[in-house]
Amino acid sequence: MEIMNALALLSNYLVVPALAYGSQLALGALGVTLVYGILRFSNFAHGELMAFGTMAVILMTWFLQAQGISFGALPTELLALPVGILATVVLALGTDRVVYRFHRSKKSQPVIFLIASLAVMFFYSGLTRFIIGTADRNMGDDGARFIFTAREFKEWSGLDEGIALRTTQGITVVVTLVCVVALFWFLNRTRAGKSMRAYSDNEDLALLSGVNPERVVLIAWILAAALATVAGTMYGLDKTFKPFIYLQLLLPIFASAIVGGLGSPVGAVAGGFVIAFSEITVTFAYKRVLTYIMPGDNVPDGLVQLLSTEYKFAVSFVILVVVLLVRPTGIFKGQSV
Amino acid sequence: MSFLLGKDMTGGYGAADILHACTIGVERGEIAVVVGPNGAGKSTAMKAVFGMLELRSGQVTMDGEDITSLSPQARVQKGMGFVPQTNNVFRSMSVEENLEMGAFIRTDDPSGTMAQVFDLFPILKQKRNQPAGELSGGQRQQVAVGRALMTQPKVLMLDEPTAGVSPIVMDELFDRIIEIARSGIAILMVEQNAKQALNIADKGYVLAQGANLYTDTGEALLNDPDVRKAFLGG
Ligand SMILES: Nc1ncnc2c1ncn2[C@@H]1O[C@H](COP(=O)(O)OP(=O)(O)OP(=O)(O)O)[C@@H](O)[C@H]1O
Ligand SMILES: [Mg+2]
Numbered sequence: 001m002e003i004m005n006a007l008a009l010l011s012n013y014l015v016v017p018a019l020a021y022g023s024q025l026a027l028g029a030l031g032v033t034l035v036y037g038i039l040r041f042s043n044f045a046h047g048e049l050m051a052f053g054t055m056a057v058i059l060m061t062w063f064l065q066a067q068g069i070s071f072g073a074l075p076t077e078l079l080a081l082p083v084g085i086l087a088t089v090v091l092a093l094g095t096d097r098v099v100y101r102f103h104r105s106k107k108s109q110p111v112i113f114l115i116a117s118l119a120v121m122f123f124y125s126g127l128t129r130f131i132i133g134t135a136d137r138n139m140g141d142d143g144a145r146f147i148f149t150a151r152e153f154k155e156w157s158g159l160d161e162g163i164a165l166r167t168t169q170g171i172t173v174v175v176t177l178v179c180v181v182a183l184f185w186f187l188n189r190t191r192a193g194k195s196m197r198a199y200s201d202n203e204d205l206a207l208l209s210g211v212n213p214e215r216v217v218l219i220a221w222i223l224a225a226a227l228a229t230v231a232g233t234m235y236g237l238d239k240t241f242k243p244f245i246y247l248q249l250l251l252p253i254f255a256s257a258i259v260g261g262l263g264s265p266v267g268a269v270a271g272g273f274v275i276a277f278s279e280i281t282v283t284f285a286y287k288r289v290l291t292y293i294m295p296g297d298n299v300p301d302g303l304v305q306l307l308s309t310e311y312k313f314a315v316s317f318v319i320l321v322v323v324l325l326v327r328p329t330g331i332f333k334g335q336s337v
Numbered sequence: 338m339s340f341l342l343g344k345d346m347t348g349g350y351g352a353a354d355i356l357h358a359c360t361i362g363v364e365r366g367e368i369a370v371v372v373g374p375n376g377a378g379k380s381t382a383m384k385a386v387f388g389m390l391e392l393r394s395g396q397v398t399m400d401g402e403d404i405t406s407l408s409p410q411a412r413v414q415k416g417m418g419f420v421p422q423t424n425n426v427f428r429s430m431s432v433e434e435n436l437e438m439g440a441f442i443r444t445d446d447p448s449g450t451m452a453q454v455f456d457l458f459p460i461l462k463q464k465r466n467q468p469a470g471e472l473s474g475g476q477r478q479q480v481a482v483g484r485a486l487m488t489q490p491k492v493l494m495l496d497e498p499t500a501g502v503s504p505i506v507m508d509e510l511f512d513r514i515i516e517i518a519r520s521g522i523a524i525l526m527v528e529q530n531a532k533q534a535l536n537i538a539d540k541g542y543v544l545a546q547g548a549n550l551y552t553d554t555g556e557a558l559l560n561d562p563d564v565r566k567a568f569l570g571g
Contacts, residue, residue, distance in 0.1 A: 191441075194430070198438045201427040208419060209484075210410050210442035 001159070006292040008161040012150065018273075018280040020169040020238050023176035026272030027231030028249065029256035030183065030265055031224040037200035037263035038220035039100065041113035046228060047250035048124035051243055052091060053229030054236045055132045057084030058139065065142070075140040077233055078171070085229045092225035095120055096217065104217070121247075129243050137241040139233075140168050168237040179230055180269055183223070187265060192219060200263055248313065252279065255316035259323050261330030270331060279315045282306045338401065340365045340523050341417070341492045343386040346395035354393065355381045356547045363492065363525040363540065368518050370555065372531040372568060373544035379527040380422050382544065383496050386525070387419045388412050399492070413442060418490030422497045422527070425481035428470030432461050435469050435480050439487030447487055454483040457513055475506035479513075486517070493517065495526035511537055532569050535559050543568060 028050060035043045043049075060080035064070075071079045099116055146152075147170045150162025187193040192215075199206040199216045207213065232246060239245070256275045260267025285303035307315070323330060339362030349355035355378045363369035371379050384390045386397055388409045396405045404412060409419070427435050436454060440447035455462035458479040464472060469480045478498050485493055498514065499507040507530060515537055518524045528534030535541050538555030543564060551564055558564050 194434055194437065195441065197430060197434075198427050198441075201429045202424055205421070205424065205427060206438070208409055208413065208421075209438045210413060211438075 002292045004157075005159050005161045006289045008153075008157070008159050008163050009289050009292070012161065012163045014280055014284050016163065016165060016169055018276045020172045020234075021280065022273035022276030023172045024231055024235045024238065024272075025249075025252055025256045025276050026269040027176055027179060027227050027234065028253035029260065029268035029272050030180070031227040031231065032253055032257045033260070033263055033265060033268040034220050034227070035224050036257070038196060038216055039104075039113065041110045041117065042254065042262075043224070044114065044117045044250065045095075045121040045124055046224070047246040047248075047253065048121045048128065049088060049092060049225060049228040050232030050235070050249070051128045051246035052124050052232075053084050053088035053225065054139075054232035054241055054246075055128050055243075056087040057081055057229065057233045058132065058137055058236075058241060060084055061139075070142055073144040073167070074171070075143040075168070075237060077139055077237055081230065081233060084233065085226045088225040088229045089222050091124075092221045092228075093218070096221050104213075125243070125247065132243070134243055137236075139241050140237040143167060166238075168234075172234040172238055175230060175234060179227065183227075183265065186223075196220065251313055251320075252276075252316040255320040255323075258320060259330055261332040264330065264332040267330050267332035274331075275316050275319060278319060279312045282315050283309045283312050338398070339363060341386070341397075341399045341525065343382065343397045344395055346382065346385045346392055346397070348385060348390055348392040348395075349381070350390070354547065356385060358395065358549075359385075359544065359547055360549055360552075361386065361525065361542050361544075363523045365491075365523050366518060366521050367539040368514065368524045368526070368537055368555075369540040369542065370531075370534045370538035371525070371527045371542045371544060372529075372534065373550070374568070377544045378547035379544055380496050381547070383419070383494055383525070383527060387417065387494060410442070413488055413490075416488075416491035418485035418488055418493045420478075420481045420485045420493070420495045420498060422500065426469040426477055426484065429468055431466050432469055432472070432480055433465040435484050436461075436487050439484035443488060450487055450489055454486055457486075457516065458483055474500075475502040475510065478502065478510060482510075482513070482517075490522060492523040492525065495524065497527050497529055499528065499530060507533065532559070535569075 028046065032043060032046050035046070057077055057080045060083040061076045064076050064079055069079065070076050099120060100113065103113055103116060144167050147165040147167055150164040153164065154162040187197055195206065195211045196216050196219060198209065199211050199213065235249065252275050256271035257268050258271070259274055260269070260271030283305065285305040287304045290304060291299050342362035344360050345358045346356050346360070347354055347358055359378065359382050361369065361371055361382055371382065373379050381390060385392055388407055392405065396403055398404065399415060399417070404415060407415070427438060430438070436451050440450065460476055461479055461483055464476065469477060472480065482495065482498060499510050502510065511533065514524060535555040535558050541553060541555045541558040542549060543551040543558065551558060551561065553561070
């Protein structure tokens with residue numbers, strides 16, 4: 001029983017949150033990796049694109065709520081998602097038209113694109129704050145809060161420790177699963193998806209085969225914007241919407257994409273979970289778990305926490321540095337950075 | 338006039354010209370081979386014929402039509418297939434997907450052509466689901482040639498199709514290339530193994546420093562003492 005309690009405790013505070021956080025990182029990293037694979041630059045504006053998308057979803061949610069429309073047990077944000085995606089796609093395509101297309105026609109170096117994306121990042125961040133302000137916004141305040149609560153779990157299992165599953169966590173995992181399956185189906189089974197993989201693999205040969213580069217770029221932006229909106233909304237639903245948080249998310253998202261192998265969609269998903277689980281296992285306080293599995297007085301005094309939560313971003317950073325030194329192409333052999 | 342002809346082509350990658358009034362071409366159903374030392378401009382000449390190089394002067398014609406200003410993609414539509422010297426497969430994609438990408442511009446059903454390619458290169462059928470990057474050098478070249486055949490080209494251009502393969506695999510590839518030529522496709526290829534290639538060539542071009550040094554039938558070049566001494570190792 002003690003072992004079961006320890007496992008329940010670990011699941012509640014480590015596994016479930018890491019699954020949700022890992023899903024959010026995976027969605028974010030997929031967008032980064034797609035843009036890298038097709039346009040061949042690290043898009044630093046991706047975090048702010050997520051912020052913009054989430055903002056669009058929030059505005060649409062408010063509108064729906066004002067009309068008295070809700071989504072039953074599910075948060076209204078899910079209903080607003082398609083509109084948010086549409087707005088974000090328009091923004092991404094507009095940006096490509098105004099900024100990146102010029103550099104493509106000039107065949108600019110990747111580093112020029114990267115610097116341009118920094119400028120775009122500042123523009124997006126200003127735009128988002130200009131529209132919705134800088135304050136925190138609560139998301140997911142309608143619908144059921146829990147799929148099951150800790151108390152329900154305790155009664156059901158008879159354990160001292162409960163596992164709670166919040167609706168937003170469940171939604172995050174399910175939505176991620178749907179997005180990933182749909183994306184992989186698209187990339188592996190459709191003509192357009194195959195042409196994107198071909199273009200990412202070998203640009204010259206793809207051009208010789210008659211692949212239209214502008215079309216591939218267009219699809220890449222649509223997918224990246226959609227994924228960014230979903231990722232940002234899931235993160236906001238799980239926590240709250242703070243405009244600045246998406247800039248901070250950029251590091252773990254890039255770490256995920258690079259750990260998995262830049263340009264590799266499978267890698268982005270794997271990388272997201274590697275980073276999420278590392279971050280949370282390293283900053284988790286094991287004290288209470290140990291009290292269940294260690295006899296009596298042997299339990300240490302402190303929190304038994306490797307690293308305080310304030311330093312969680314250092315975890316992604318360390319993993320990133322180690323991967324770049326040891327295996328720059330990442331787990332799934334993406335392009336070397 | 339040849340079926341496909343790059344005539345008096347002059348041009349390069351930047352300010353300096355690499356090609357100097359270089360001419361290469363091929364007839365329907367025949368094999369033409371381009372040989373010459375490293376850096377002679379063989380690959381550059383092939384790229385020029387395929388439209389991947391801006392020409393300062395000279396023309397490229399196919400079946401009597403001037404195609405000098407066409408893009409490579411438009412030339413594919415006209416019936417040209419090209420297998421570049423390097424990076425000529427999609428490494429992360431399966432053999433079958435490589436062939437599908439070869440047929441990307443086709444609007445009809447390419448499955449018949451794919452069956453023909455599998456008949457020509459049975460090993461590819463066996464490895465159809467394997468990523469092309471995991472195949473041996475010889476098999477990868479077969480994928481590259483197969484990919485180019487998927488558009489049912491009238492002329493196939495090959496840049497060193499036997500680079501880095503064993504002599505046995507080379508003979509095997511040459512047999513397949515002869516087979517392709519017999520089916521009526523014109524073959525213009527660059528070869529490092531000059532002797533063997535000229536042996537199967539109807540026509541041969543010896544290039545040096547971007548210009549034609551010798552042009553004759555394959556047999557005549559093989560028997561020319563000057564060519565033998567300078568390019569075929571005696
Ligand atoms: N992309 C390029 N940009 C600039 N110069 C190039 C480029 N490719 C080739 N060259 C130069 O053009 C000249 C001819 O090269 P090319 O590749 O055509 O020779 P090649 O006969 O095919 O040689 P090899 O037998 O090694 O394949 C060389 O001096 C080479 O350095
Ligand atoms: Mg060459």
